[in-house]
Amino acid sequence: MTTALPLLETPGRSLELPDRAREGLATTPFGLYVHVPFCATRCGYCDFNTYTADELGPGASRAEYAGTAIAELHRAAATLGPDLPTVATVFVGGGTPTLLPAEDLAAVLATIRDLFPVAADVEVTTEANPETVTPAVLARLREAGFTRISLGMQSAAEHVLAVLDRRHTPGRAVEAAREAHGAGFAHVNLDLIYGTPGETDADWAASLGAVLDAPVDHVSAYALIVEEGTRLARRIHRGELPMPDDDVLADRYEQADATLRAAGFEWYEVSNWARGEAARCRHNELYWTGANWWGVGPGAHSHVGGLRWWNVKHPAAHAGRLLRGESPAQDAELLDDADRALETVMLGLRLREGLPLTALSAAGRARAAEAVVRGLLEPGAHAAGRAVLTDRGRLLADAVVRELTG
Structure with a gap:
C-alpha cells in the first residue's frame, strides 16, 4: 500500500524580474538557499515541506535531486543576469540535506561557483541530522567548501526526543559537533527546542549543559510550536499530551539566555546566540534585514528587490517543470x-x-x-x-x- 501524497499540479508560469526589482541588485547582499526536501522519517512536530521515501511517489528521486537543483541554479543565473550579484552566503537546508551523498552537495556548491561570482569570505552552511553524518562525510563537505554546519539536537533527554519523534540518541548531536569541529568546521551550531510536553527543568538544564560541552560557537533555541496537521497536534487534541505552557516556555527561555550568556554567548536575534559577531549566521541575517536571496528547490521562497515568489511544493512537480524548461515558480507578489x-x-x-x-x-x-x-x-x-x-x-x-x- 502506497502512502504517496497526491501531486496537485498547477499551470506553469514564467518568472521575470521587473526593473524595480533589479535596482540595487549588484550592491544588495545576496544569498542562495537550496532546499533538500527529504527526510528518513517525519518528526511529529514538523510541518516543513519535506517528504519521506513512502510519501514521494513517482517522478521524484533523491538520487536525481542534485541534478534538479543544478538545473534551477542555471535558471537563477539566467534570470538574474547579465550583471550577476555576488553570492555572500549559501545555505543548504531541509529536510535533511545530509541524506544526499556528500558528493552531490559538493556538486551543487561547485555549480554555484561556476555560475556566480562568489565572495572570498562566502559563508556556506548545511543543516544536518546528527545520525546522518560521519567523520568521512564531514571531511568531504569541508573539503568541498562548506564553512558552517547546523545540527538538529533538540534535546539531551531521551524521553523528550521520543515525544518529538527524533531518531538520534542522546549524546549523538554533541558527538557529531565534535566530529564537525575535528573535520575543520570553524562554525558549528546546535538547534534546541524547549517546552516539549514532559520536559522538566532538569531536562532543559541538561540539554543546555550538553551544548556547552560541545565545540560550538552558535546556539539556536526555539519554543515548541504545535502546528495543526502534525502528529504532535493530533496527540495533544486527543488528550495524550498537554499543550506547552506559556509560563514554562518563558522560564525556559530565560534559563537558556542566562546559561548561554554566562558561557560567553550573546543573543543577536531573539532565538539565536553566538560567540561574537563572526559566529553569527550571516545567511539568516540576509532574511532579517530584507536583503536578496534566491531559493532553490520545491516550496523554496525567494526575494529580490521587493519581488517575492515561491516554488511549487511537490518534488515531482518541481522536477517536472525544470525538465520541461519551465520555471518552477508557483506564484509571486511585488511588495509595495x-x-x-x-x-x-x-x-x-x-x-x-x-x-x-x-x-x-x-x-x-x-x-x-x-x-x-x-x-x-x-x-x-x-x-x-x-x-x-x-x-x-x-x-x-x-x-x-x-x-x-x-
Whole structure:
C-alpha cells in the first residue's frame, strides 16, 4: 500500500524580474538557499515541506535531486543576469540535506561557483541530522567548501526526543559537533527546542549543559510550536499530551539566555546566540534585514528587490517543470512600500541592534515611548533614536511588534 501524497499540479508560469526589482541588485547582499526536501522519517512536530521515501511517489528521486537543483541554479543565473550579484552566503537546508551523498552537495556548491561570482569570505552552511553524518562525510563537505554546519539536537533527554519523534540518541548531536569541529568546521551550531510536553527543568538544564560541552560557537533555541496537521497536534487534541505552557516556555527561555550568556554567548536575534559577531549566521541575517536571496528547490521562497515568489511544493512537480524548461515558480507578489516597511519592523525588532525609530509610523513611535515606560524597550537606545528590546521585551517580542505596527 502506497502512502504517496497526491501531486496537485498547477499551470506553469514564467518568472521575470521587473526593473524595480533589479535596482540595487549588484550592491544588495545576496544569498542562495537550496532546499533538500527529504527526510528518513517525519518528526511529529514538523510541518516543513519535506517528504519521506513512502510519501514521494513517482517522478521524484533523491538520487536525481542534485541534478534538479543544478538545473534551477542555471535558471537563477539566467534570470538574474547579465550583471550577476555576488553570492555572500549559501545555505543548504531541509529536510535533511545530509541524506544526499556528500558528493552531490559538493556538486551543487561547485555549480554555484561556476555560475556566480562568489565572495572570498562566502559563508556556506548545511543543516544536518546528527545520525546522518560521519567523520568521512564531514571531511568531504569541508573539503568541498562548506564553512558552517547546523545540527538538529533538540534535546539531551531521551524521553523528550521520543515525544518529538527524533531518531538520534542522546549524546549523538554533541558527538557529531565534535566530529564537525575535528573535520575543520570553524562554525558549528546546535538547534534546541524547549517546552516539549514532559520536559522538566532538569531536562532543559541538561540539554543546555550538553551544548556547552560541545565545540560550538552558535546556539539556536526555539519554543515548541504545535502546528495543526502534525502528529504532535493530533496527540495533544486527543488528550495524550498537554499543550506547552506559556509560563514554562518563558522560564525556559530565560534559563537558556542566562546559561548561554554566562558561557560567553550573546543573543543577536531573539532565538539565536553566538560567540561574537563572526559566529553569527550571516545567511539568516540576509532574511532579517530584507536583503536578496534566491531559493532553490520545491516550496523554496525567494526575494529580490521587493519581488517575492515561491516554488511549487511537490518534488515531482518541481522536477517536472525544470525538465520541461519551465520555471518552477508557483506564484509571486511585488511588495509595495507599505509591505516592505512593515516587514522591516517585524524582522528588525527581533535583532539585538533593533531598528531606527524613523522606521515606525508616528503612531508606532508613540507606542514605542509607552513600551519604554513598560520596560519592553531599552530607554538608552530609545533616547538615541532606536527601538531595542529589553530582556523582558524579548519574551513578548511578537506582542511588541503588533503594538508598534498596529
